[in-house]
Amino acid sequence: MSRRTSKKKPAGALTLGPVLYNWEPALWRDFYFRIADEAPVDTVVVGEVVCSKREPFFAPQIPKVVERLEAAGKEVVLAGLALVTNRREMATLEELATDAAHVVEANDIAAIALLQGRPHDVGPHVNVYNEGTLAWLARRGARRVALPIELSMAQIAAIAARRGKAEIEVFAFGRAPLALSARCYSARARGLRKDNCQFVCAGLAQGMALETLDAKPFLVVNGTTTMSATWIDLAAHVGALRKAGVGRLRLSPEVVDMVAVARVFRGLLDGADPKAAQKALASLAPQARFSDGFLRGTTGADGLAA
Amino acid sequence: MSGMELVCPAGTPAALEAAVDAGADAVYLGFRDETNARNFPGLNFDRDELARGIAYAHKSGTKVFVAINTYPRAGAPKAWHAALDDAARLKADAVIVADLGLADYARRKHPKLRLHLSVQAAAATPAALRLYKKEFGIRRVVLPRVLTVPEIAHLIRAVPIETEVFVFGGLCVMAEGRCQLSSYATGKSPNMNGVCSPASHVAYVETDGRLSATLGGYTIDGFEKGEPAGYPTLCKGRFAVEGHASYVFEEPTSLNAFSLLPELRKAGVKALKIEGRQRGRAYVAQVVSAFRQAVDALDRGAPLPASALAALTEGGRETGGAYRKTWR
Numbered sequence: 001m002s003r004r005t006s007k008k009k010p011a012g013a014l015t016l017g018p019v020l021y022n023w024e025p026a027l028w029r030d031f032y033f034r035i036a037d038e039a040p041v042d043t044v045v046v047g048e049v050v051c052s053k054r055e056p057f058f059a060p061q062i063p064k065v066v067e068r069l070e071a072a073g074k075e076v077v078l079a080g081l082a083l084v085t086n087r088r089e090m091a092t093l094e095e096l097a098t099d100a101a102h103v104v105e106a107n108d109i110a111a112i113a114l115l116q117g118r119p120h121d122v123g124p125h126v127n128v129y130n131e132g133t134l135a136w137l138a139r140r141g142a143r144r145v146a147l148p149i150e151l152s153m154a155q156i157a158a159i160a161a162r163r164g165k166a167e168i169e170v171f172a173f174g175r176a177p178l179a180l181s182a183r184c185y186s187a188r189a190r191g192l193r194k195d196n197c198q199f200v201c202a203g204l205a206q207g208m209a210l211e212t213l214d215a216k217p218f219l220v221v222n223g224t225t226t227m228s229a230t231w232i233d234l235a236a237h238v239g240a241l242r243k244a245g246v247g248r249l250r251l252s253p254e255v256v257d258m259v260a261v262a263r264v265f266r267g268l269l270d271g272a273d274p275k276a277a278q279k280a281l282a283s284l285a286p287q288a289r290f291s292d293g294f295l296r297g298t299t300g301a302d303g304l305a306a
Numbered sequence: 307m308s309g310m311e312l313v314c315p316a317g318t319p320a321a322l323e324a325a326v327d328a329g330a331d332a333v334y335l336g337f338r339d340e341t342n343a344r345n346f347p348g349l350n351f352d353r354d355e356l357a358r359g360i361a362y363a364h365k366s367g368t369k370v371f372v373a374i375n376t377y378p379r380a381g382a383p384k385a386w387h388a389a390l391d392d393a394a395r396l397k398a399d400a401v402i403v404a405d406l407g408l409a410d411y412a413r414r415k416h417p418k419l420r421l422h423l424s425v426q427a428a429a430a431t432p433a434a435l436r437l438y439k440k441e442f443g444i445r446r447v448v449l450p451r452v453l454t455v456p457e458i459a460h461l462i463r464a465v466p467i468e469t470e471v472f473v474f475g476g477l478c479v480m481a482e483g484r485c486q487l488s489s490y491a492t493g494k495s496p497n498m499n500g501v502c503s504p505a506s507h508v509a510y511v512e513t514d515g516r517l518s519a520t521l522g523g524y525t526i527d528g529f530e531k532g533e534p535a536g537y538p539t540l541c542k543g544r545f546a547v548e549g550h551a552s553y554v555f556e557e558p559t560s561l562n563a564f565s566l567l568p569e570l571r572k573a574g575v576k577a578l579k580i581e582g583r584q585r586g587r588a589y590v591a592q593v594v595s596a597f598r599q600a601v602d603a604l605d606r607g608a609p610l611p612a613s614a615l616a617a618l619t620e621g622g623r624e625t626g627g628a629y630r631k632t633w634r
Contacts, residue, residue, distance in 0.1 A: 082484075083481055085430050085452055085457065090431055090432070108431075109431075110434045113436060127483060127484070129378065129498065130405070131383075131407070132410060133406045135407070136407055158382075178487050180481045182628050182633075183555075188554070189550075189552075190548075210546070210554060212545060213546065219545075226555075293493070299489075300490035300491070301522075
């Protein structure tokens with residue numbers, strides 16, 4: 001049914017996900033200015049998702065960033081916090097949910113509650129594991145849903161096959177946010193607590209690397225979020241994802257030329273060779289180890305098939 | 307103020323009987339498949355065992371809750387729907403669900419079935435609680451272990467719904483249902499498979515007299531000769547950050563909120579949950595009876611019995627978890 005909702009087969013769209021690290025605010029702003037001017041992405045999700053204590057640092061920059069992105073023709077979606085626990089965070093979310101000018105991306109069930117009845121998006125932090133949940137969310141006004149990162153191709157396809165009018169998005173590039181906690185592990189790593197964290201995460205543009213005791217890179221500590229050490233790269237699967245009915249790919253900002261990354265994925269959506277794309281990504285981010293195990297239904301950290 | 311209900315784990319029919327006999331107000335259990343979050347070999351109930359378990363529990367006035375709290379597999383929700391249908395048919399007192407789609411199914415197919423929201427749904431705000439109550443008629447919410455006692459009190463004041471909190475046993479340091487670490491390292495996920503850091507992916511490797519505990523090939527902890535080797539649960543492991551090795555996420559401790567029971571009672575908590583469906587009957591009997599004594603003492607206006615606490619803390623390493631704000 002849904003396959004006929006648009007007359008012409010669209011090429012698929014790109015979403016730039018929110019910056020998950022605590023970048024230096026001026027760098028953060030300049031990053032978005034360059035995205036506005038140069039990156040071939042359709043949508044940019046802006047806002048603090050990981051920690052409400054970071055919000056005040058970026059808040060003054062947000063209007064300028066949104067204006068610049070919109071002037072460049074990008075759709076701007078405002079992101080809600082991923083783990084809402086206290087009243088202050090709830091108040092911030094309530095304010096966000098009343099922003100009539102922008103679509104809001106829910107990353108916590110609290111946001112789903114507040115956004116009922118108005119069009120909204122659902123980020124990868126909300127548990128949408130099956131078509132039943134997707135249908136329920138869509139009935140309440142979800143127009144676009146980013147699926148959980150641990151889903152395999154078969155599961156993504158099963159959900160996308162029953163997507164109705166909802167647009168399905170898949171996390172296709174960048175370190176995977178794997179776990180959320182009330183506890184701040186960046187603070188804990190420096191012997192501090194969340195309440196007096198001294199903003200130890202500030203300026204750690206790629207978080208803190210976590211290695212096993214035998215010095216194998218494993219995870220990345222980023223405040224209350226724990227991320228994968230590997231970078232997700234679904235370049236090899238873009239064709240299959242599109243065929244399955246996935247409408248969008250999410251690119252998650254990393255310390256790499258994200259404009260160039262966006263160009264690679266835009267090329268893939270337009271039919272470019274996946275092997276060449278993988279090579280291009282590897283040369284853009286020589287520091288990265290890439291993985292696509294979640295999508296292949298093996299182990300999340302598994303590297304790309306040779 | 308009425309007494310708090312004691313909700314106890316039953317991984318097997320034997321543990322169910324032990325919990326009932328030790329004074330559980332309710333037991334919770336799961337079917338022997340991926341529909342529940344303790345999908346471990348040798349655990350859980352088939353349909354006949356559930357029917358017999360319910361009969362045994364009901365004789366003592368103990369309720370039975372069936373946990374169907376993993377997320378139904380995309381394109382294959384049958385096992386989850388069947389679990390719900392069978393729990394309703396066998397007259398379970400409640401089912402515990404996490405998935406929005408499954409809650410929606412339960413509401414439509416079994417409107418009279420009592421629904422509890424699993425901790426795996428991580429509902430931590432008034433807005434979330436209101437949503438589950440209004441949309442699915444959820445009667446009770448098992449609160450995620452990310453909240454402080456004052457935050458719990460605030461929630462209860464804000465939304466008239468029963469709340470259940472974990473007081474003893476294993477402790478997730480991540481927000482429940484929002485963790486894909488196990489899946490990243492082993493391919494097996496709490497949300498999809500009902501397992502975390504599964505034994506099938508554990509190996510102990512000895513090199514130069516030092517023992518490493520590995521999970522999915524990753525070294526999760528290391529032990530000197532003679533040091534007791536723990537189980538490599540991913541988030542309780544030792545790792546190196548900024549050149550310094552430590553328990554980055556949490557020490558290998560377990561939750562014990564025994565001393566917080568008066569505060570939880572004052573906050574208006576309806577039910578206390580003991581973790582441990584993987585535990586044997588002796589453990590279950592001991593823990594349940596200790597908490598039984600404590601809850602009864604509080605109901606009489608008496609202080610917490612020291613003997614009960616002592617029975618719980620033998621040699622263990624424990625934490626009050628997120629209930630104390632300093633944990634964060």
